[in-house]
Amino acid sequence: MADRYGMVDPAIFEDLQARVDEDISVRDELREIIQTLEKQGKSVQFVLSRAHSTPASAIRDVISAAEGSIRIEIDTISKLSVAASKLPYYKWNSMWSRQIQDAIFGILFCGWLGGYTTESSGGSQTQGRLLTIEEVGQIMTVSVNLKDRDEFHLTIEEYLHALISLVDELARLARNSVTLGDYQRPLLISQFIKDLHAGFQILNLKNDSLRRRSDGIKYRVKEVEDVVYDLSLRNLIPKSGQA
Amino acid sequence: MDGPSKSHSASPFMPMFESFRSELDEHHDRRERVIKASRDITAASKKIIFSLQRVRNLGQPIPPGIQKANTQYWKSIETQYESISRDLQGLNTHRYGRNITGGNQEFMEALSFQHYIETQCLISYEEARSRVFNMNAGGESVLLAPEDYVLGVFDMVGELMRFAITAMATNGVIPGGEAQQNKTLTGIIRSDENDRDDGAESMDTDEPTSAQETPKVPCRNVLADMRELRLQLERLELPQGSKFAEDVEKKMSVMRQCVEKVETALYGLMIRGQERPKGWMPDLREEKRAPEAVESY
Numbered sequence: 001m002a003d004r005y006g007m008v009d010p011a012i013f014e015d016l017q018a019r020v021d022e023d024i025s026v027r028d029e030l031r032e033i034i035q036t037l038e039k040q041g042k043s044v045q046f047v048l049s050r051a052h053s054t055p056a057s058a059i060r061d062v063i064s065a066a067e068g069s070i071r072i073e074i075d076t077i078s079k080l081s082v083a084a085s086k087l088p089y090y091k092w093n094s095m096w097s098r099q100i101q102d103a104i105f106g107i108l109f110c111g112w113l114g115g116y117t118t119e120s121s122g123g124s125q126t127q128g129r130l131l132t133i134e135e136v137g138q139i140m141t142v143s144v145n146l147k148d149r150d151e152f153h154l155t156i157e158e159y160l161h162a163l164i165s166l167v168d169e170l171a172r173l174a175r176n177s178v179t180l181g182d183y184q185r186p187l188l189i190s191q192f193i194k195d196l197h198a199g200f201q202i203l204n205l206k207n208d209s210l211r212r213r214s215d216g217i218k219y220r221v222k223e224v225e226d227v228v229y230d231l232s233l234r235n236l237i238p239k240s241g242q243a
Numbered sequence: 244m245d246g247p248s249k250s251h252s253a254s255p256f257m258p259m260f261e262s263f264r265s266e267l268d269e270h271h272d273r274r275e276r277v278i279k280a281s282r283d284i285t286a287a288s289k290k291i292i293f294s295l296q297r298v299r300n301l302g303q304p305i306p307p308g309i310q311k312a313n314t315q316y317w318k319s320i321e322t323q324y325e326s327i328s329r330d331l332q333g334l335n336t337h338r339y340g341r342n343i344t345g346g347n348q349e350f351m352e353a354l355s356f357q358h359y360i361e362t363q364c365l366i367s368y369e370e371a372r373s374r375v376f377n378m379n380a381g382g383e384s385v386l387l388a389p390e391d392y393v394l395g396v397f398d399m400v401g402e403l404m405r406f407a408i409t410a411m412a413t414n415g416v417i418p419g420g421e422a423q424q425n426k427t428l429t430g431i432i433r434s435d436e437n438d439r440d441d442g443a444e445s446m447d448t449d450e451p452t453s454a455q456e457t458p459k460v461p462c463r464n465v466l467a468d469m470r471e472l473r474l475q476l477e478r479l480e481l482p483q484g485s486k487f488a489e490d491v492e493k494k495m496s497v498m499r500q501c502v503e504k505v506e507t508a509l510y511g512l513m514i515r516g517q518e519r520p521k522g523w524m525p526d527l528r529e530e531k532r533a534p535e536a537v538e539s540y
Contacts, residue, residue, distance in 0.1 A: 007359075007468035012367045013475045019389045024482045090338035132259060145266070150334040156263050195253070199260035206271055 026087060030095055033080045037099045040073040044106040051113055052176040056127070056185065063115040070110060073103055074140055081142050081152040089150050097158060104154065104162035107136050109169055112192075128188045130196075133159040157210055160203075164213045167193045171220040174227045183236045190224045197221050273330045277339040280323040281346030287316040287323070288349040292402055295356055299410055301418045301465070302363045320350060324378045324385050331385050340388065347387050350375070351395020356402045363419065363463065365472065368392045390487045393479065397494040400472055404501035407465040408508050417509055419464030466509055469502045 047066045054062050080096060110116065111131040116139060133154060137144035143153040170189045177185040197217045205211035231237050254260075291313045298309060305313075323346070331339060351371060358366040368389055375387040410418040476498060481488040 006463050007363060007471050008365045008475050009367065010475075012365060013479065016368060016389055016393065017479060020479065020481060020487075023485075024480075027482050027485070088337045089334060090336070090340070130256065146334060148333070150336075156266055160263070195256050198254040199256040199263075202257070202260055203264050204268055204271065206274075 026092070027095070029083060030080070030092060033076060033083060034096050034099055037073065037076045037080065037096070037103070040069070040076055041099055041102045041106065044069045044073055045102070048106060048109055048113075051109075052173060053180070055180050056177075056182055059113055059127075063110060063113055066106070066110045066113075067115055070103075070106055070139075073106070077103060077140050077142060085151040089146075089152065093155070097155075100154065101158045101161040101165070103140070104136055104159055105165040105169075107131060107139055108162055108166045111135075112166065112170070127185070128192055130192070136162075160200075160210055161213065163196060163200075164210075164217065167196055167217050167220045171223045174224045178227060178231065183231050184238050186224060186227045186231060187237065190221075190228050193217070193221055193224060273335070274339055274342055276330055277327050277342040280327040281343050283323045284320050284346030285349040287319045288346075288353040291316045291353040292356055295353070295360060296402070296405055296409065298360050298406075299414065299418070301360060304361060305357065321378045324375060328379045328383045328385050332383050336386055337388075343385065344388070344391055344394070347375075347385075347391035348395040348398060351387070351392055352398040352402065355396055355399045356406075359399070359403070359468075360406075363468065365396070390490070393476070393487075394490055394494060396472070397476060397491070397498050400469060400476075400498045400501050403465055403469050403472075404505050407469070407505045410465075411508055411512055415512070417464045417466055417505075417512070419462060419467070466502075466505050469505060473498060473502050 044066060047062065047069050050062045050065075051059065077100070084092060084096070107116070108131055111129055112127060114127045114129070116131060116135070117126070131139070133144050133156065136159065137154055140154070143149075143151060144159075145156055146153040170193055174186040174189040177183075177189075200214045200217055203214070205214060228237070294309050294312050295305070298305060304310075327343070331343065354371055354374060355366050358364070371392055372387045376384045378384060407417055410416070476491075477495070479491070481491055
């Protein structure tokens with residue numbers, strides 16, 4: 001009888017609750033993976049932060065240690081990728097977006113320091129290299145910038161966020177390089193982040209977190225220019241062609 | 244600021260950023276279209292709700308005049324949904340969820356309110372979703388998320404409050420029960436009831452007595468329905484820390500207030516109803532103020 005339950009057919013809310021419960025269990029499953037990822041991400045940052053106190057001559061150790069802990073992190077990302085590819089990507093991606101940004105940043109920084117050298121790049125450890133989003137995707141073994149399939153992938157926005165983190169980190173590294181007696185690296189960093197700054201300037205960013213963070217890049221450019229200025233004022237800049 | 248022109252042409256990253264730019268522009272354009280459609284859907288839904296508030300009877304078809312006035316707004320909603328359905332497919336189904344949810348919720352509010360007036364029942368999620376689904380004959384359609392449905396129903400409680408209070412002020416009774424009574428009463432009385440629809444405002448004299456004559460008929464009024472809805476909404480268990488739970492929490496207190504306002508109004512009607520002149524409005528802090536009501540009668 002319709003009158004027994006009055007206005008609301010209880011089946012309506014039973015159905016809704018079932019849908020919500022399903023989402024809750026998905027959330028729990030994802031959260032567990034993401035928490036692991038968060039922890040592993042911290043370990044990667046811990047290893048990479050040694051770059052600030054390690055002279056370029058000994059950086060190889062830092063790189064291989066970082067590559068090692070990133071490998072562990074990538075295992076977790078693969079788990080996340082499997083779990084998330086069963087779900088509508090954009091319904092859930094805000095849950096892991098920050099951790100993925102951090103993971104991309106770790107790989108970018110490691111790559112900049114000279115990690116992830118391949119045969120194509122000559123095999124020698126050259127610092128100052130920018131890994132593209134495709135290269136990061138290959139290292140993580142996940143898709144990038146998907147458009148035709150609803151699966152796990154890295155987004156352009158996540159990569160751009162990671163680039164901004166890289167700029168921040170390199171500005172810090174420029175000063176610390178001077179402390180370590182490396183007067184060459186700040187010049188490299190200065191040019192590198194100027195090039196990135198120029199790139200960011202052609203993007204039409206909306207009023208979102210990416211926009212706010214990218215607004216800070218110009219200050220990093222300025223900071224590193226100041227370092228270069230301090231060096232040149234004291235005639236500390238190595239003669240070009242020395243390498 | 245630094246002159247970017249210096250390094251601009253030299254930057255080796257330019258091709259990469261150029262491709263990012265076109266990707267992002269495409270994304271932002273799509274988002275703008277969705278936001279615009281959402282706003283238009285919201286505006287049209289508000290107009291529908293506004294004219295539905297002129298209805299005085301429950302459990303009966305919407306009076307032709309109001310139905311006719313609303314047709315253009317339903318049409319415009321349909322056009323808007325059609326216009327963005329291509330933008331919300333596949334991978335992008337949930338991508339602009341935050342941009343479309345406003346329109347979806349308002350649409351849900353209008354749809355569930357009209358459904359309630361006509362049937363005195365809550366429209367189900369499946370039915371609501373298929374209403375949106377069927378708006379695009381091409382097969383591609385916009386998803387009405389369960390979240391949109393629930394949040395829209397929360398807002399609908401506010402419309403029920405307005406509806407109940409206005410009816411109480413103009414007719415001196417809380418609407419409801421007629422649909423059930425019609426089933427049990429004879430056809431003669433039924434046609435009598437139908438006659439009354441046309442001049443609802445002048446026909447309120449015998450309404451309380453007819454309700455008293457049939458006390459055994461289980462007649463739900465709007466307040467009973469609102470209370471039931473309140474219980475159901477309060478009982479939902481939501482994912483902790485989610486955006487959904489946050490939105491629901493915000494709407495929960497407003498929804499409770501709405502139920503309580505009608506309870507207060509009905510209390511006033513019961514205790515002092517006989518002493519009040521017709522058209523007296525209960526003193527509510529919201530948009531209904533006594534002077535306004537007195538003016539119109």
